[in-house]
Amino acid sequence: MADINVLNSKFEASGKLSTNVSLTAEDINVPVVHQVVKAILAGRRQGTAKTKTRAFVSGGGRKPFKQKGTGRARQGSTRSGLMVGGATVFGPLPRDYTQKVNKKVAIKAVQSVLADKLQAGKLTVIEKFDSDGKTKNMFALLNGKGLLPALIVTKEKESPALRAVRNLQYGKGMSADGFSVYEAVKFENLVIEKAALESLLEKMV
Incomplete structure (x- = not known):
């Protein structure tokens, strides 16, 4: 059970949000x-790095020199990994770096991040952003309250507040549906609309 302070669009005390989470x-x-x-982060990797093994390097069908009598180590191909212009041994090949995360684990991670921000005094809940979509005004508002750097989370995907945050140097915006644990950890402050927070908390009940 938690009671979270809620502010209005001017960052003045407006009430409390009670949750069973x-x-x-x-x-x-x-x-x-x-x-x-x-x-x-693993899911963001392209996984397109590729080197050529002996199967893919062209040429190398001819034995470079006779088996015996030269004093050198025997070689069967000019494309061996030991030869200049040869193949790469155990080099990277295209692969999928995606890691599966169970639903309960993902939800627990969101709960942990919200708990951490709340306990550290870095969680700011707003009734609803009253933004004109101007980056200058959003910067003045957040910077004036000492809330930068910040992750801004709204309920709607298309919001003037998100447009205003888009060009902030020390801020980023996203909707509750696209909430990212990584971005929440990355930014010091979490400024979230009440409806967006309720949407996240519903998944934990």
């Missing part, structure tokens, strides 16, 4: 957050 220090599971962040 526990957001105490005991709910912060660092290994789970680490696992999910690793999975997110």
